Amino acid sequence: MSGESALRAEVRRRLDAQTKPPGSLGFLEELVACMAEARGVVEVKVDPVAVVIFAADHGVCVRGVSAYPQEVTRQMVLNFARRGAAASVLARELGVGLTVVDCGVVGGRFVEVPERRGFRFEEARAGEGTTDFLVGPAMSEEQFDGLWDAGRRVALEAIVAGAETLVAGEMGIGNTTSATALACGLGFGDAESLVGRGTGVGEDGVLRKRGVVKESLRRHAPVQPLAGVALMRYWLSCVGGFEMVAMAGFFQAALEARKVVVVDGFIASAVAAAVSIGYPQVSGGFIFAHVSGERGHRVLLERMGVRALLDLGMRLGEATGALVAIPLLRQAAALYCGMATFKTAGVSDSSGLF
Amino acid sequence: MSGESALRAEVRRRLDAQTKPPGSLGFLEELVACMAEARGVVEVKVDPVAVVIFAADHGVCVRGVSAYPQEVTRQMVLNFARRGAAASVLARELGVGLTVVDCGVVGGRFVEVPERRGFRFEEARAGEGTTDFLVGPAMSEEQFDGLWDAGRRVALEAIVAGAETLVAGEMGIGNTTSATALACGLGFGDAESLVGRGTGVGEDGVLRKRGVVKESLRRHAPVQPLAGVALMRYWLSCVGGFEMVAMAGFFQAALEARKVVVVDGFIASAVAAAVSIGYPQVSGGFIFAHVSGERGHRVLLERMGVRALLDLGMRLGEATGALVAIPLLRQAAALYCGMATFKTAGVSDSSGLF
Secondary structure: OHHHHHHHHHHHHHHHOEOOOOOOOOHHHHHHHHHHHHHOOOOOOOOOEEEEEEEEOOHHHHHOOOOOOOHHHHHHHHHHHOOOOHHHHHHHHHOOOEEEEEEEOOOOOOOOOOOOOOEEEEEOOOOOOOOOOOOOOOOOHHHHHHHHHHHHHHHHHHHHOOOOEEEEEEEOOOHHHHHHHHHHHOOOOOHHHHOOOOOOOOHHHHHHHHHHHHHHHHHOOOOOOOOHHHHHHHHHHHHOOHHHHHHHHHHHHHHHOOOEEEEOOHHHHHHHHHHHHHOHHHHHHEEEOEOOOOHHHHHHHHHHOOOOOEOOOOOOOOOHHHHHHHHHHHHHHHHHHHOOEHHHHOOOOOOOOO | OHHHHHHHHHHHHHHHOEOOOOOOOOHHHHHHHHHHHHHOOOOOOOOOEEEEEEEEOOHHHHHOOOOOOOHHHHHHHHHHHOOOOHHHHHHHHHOOOEEEEEEEOOOOOOOOOOOOOOEEEEEOOOOOOOOOOOOOOOOOHHHHHHHHHHHHHHHHHHHHOOOOEEEEEEEOOOHHHHHHHHHHHOOOOOHHHHOOOOOOOOHHHHHHHHHHHHHHHHHOOOOOOOOHHHHHHHHHHHHOOHHHHHHHHHHHHHHHOOOEEEEOOHHHHHHHHHHHHHOHHHHHHEEEOEOOOOHHHHHHHHHHOOOOOEOOOOOOOOOHHHHHHHHHHHHHHHHHHHOOEHHHHOOOOOOOOO
């Protein structure tokens, strides 16, 4: 850790030599320090950016926890491919590609995914959606392991192809309920503080979700105390989604490889929370893109002790919040790399000397 | 106004037809509506973006209100030209040009400004900085008129050259004190709530600034009630800066031409507040980029009843906050123009139909 502190001090020294009052770029300066720490080097680089959306369906949907029918997960995967979704538009605007991973979308294998420039489709199906976690664990150990490894593989392939920054989002009707149960199980809050409206259920839907989350926590209360990787695995398997487990593996591999990881909204943050418990030594590499309009997100981030870059009331998922934050990373890095110093520019610093 | 409401309703209808839960892009959807209203048409377009930094010096500097010596204003103009300043780096990163207007920087006319690609220098000098406003009005009526017209001209030239979005920032050692007095004079707060640390004075500096602002308000208390354009002109002339008056003219011309205007930090917001009093009928076209780390900014925006896009604790001025916000405008516009609808994408909406 003393190495990390020396790194941070060097970043601070460089920032303070630049032609601006010390600290006047605010959180952008902190962002530079975070990226340097994630990378383990004083140089910061954002591009190439790899954006991956993990998609899967959720057995808990039968409990009426979503405003949308389950087939929307499948329809949206095709919408990503046809480049009509919000994430597609943002990825195009940023000049980055989009990869969608089918981790288990209901309706069988995709055979008709159109090939488009800037879009890649991958298959890592663990089944036709998770088991309803009020009936049993959402998935088996074997499913967990397969998804975790698939997520790791997707991250490693992106890194080998050159990615400096990795972004993950998700698509899965019903997954705010699953993510809420996960965050509660891991100890980041309770059903009262974390359950929100998701994609837009009404007050009765919120009550229903709250009931489902509470029931799932009772049902899966561990018989012995768990910690670290075991705790992470337990709750991800019991109440998580296929897409969340793959995302967790993706995060872990990216952090381990010392890359910057940008976390999207509530669901991705719950997964990041799980990875932080399993792998605390690398969790400093997470950058939280935004605090979403989903009620529990602000609570979750506070409990995790982290600060998000944006607060725009977005609540769409599918990596959109993370994509909107990418220009801030680019700008922070550009300022850090491109500004003149007081000395080179011949500008007086606050002491009147330079 | 009924026309504006119909416009907003049409924007909402288009946004709600897109493949996302209604309102799930949060404040980005409001941003689209604001841009449409500013433009007076349902189509939204962000680029080309014109970025102008108005620079001038302040007589009130003799009161010891800044952490930096006055010559820094001049040095920073040259730093903009040499593309080493934060604003230069951000403009380059965004692919937009930067214009700097000398409205009266101490040290005489610039003769040595380097010509660089993406940088333009303009001269609109009203003198060697303002008069110390504890001694008299900061400027004469003639100076005000010349600067207002110069600002208008800069905006009109940019619009004729194609600009769809206009951004203004400032550079002027001592100008947070001037902007604070302006905001107080206009009725947006008092010295206690609005005076902050500027570029970084200590607690004694804050007390000194507070004393200067209070004294300026006593000295220039109007002998008769003023409103509208007269109120705007009065306080801008008495306690404003040359760069602020030019920026006010720039804002007014851009809004009148139905362009989107992006307001930077505390000083630009105080100028926007003045223009909102003078020209309330067009002030809906302002987009406030960020709430800065300068203490009074949050108070000022609240009193104006507006919300800013970013909250990153930046406090550098020189249009940097506005430049950091430009990608959000671009992304909001791209989503609005580029997303599929439920119908075209074959995605079920929340009713299960489309």
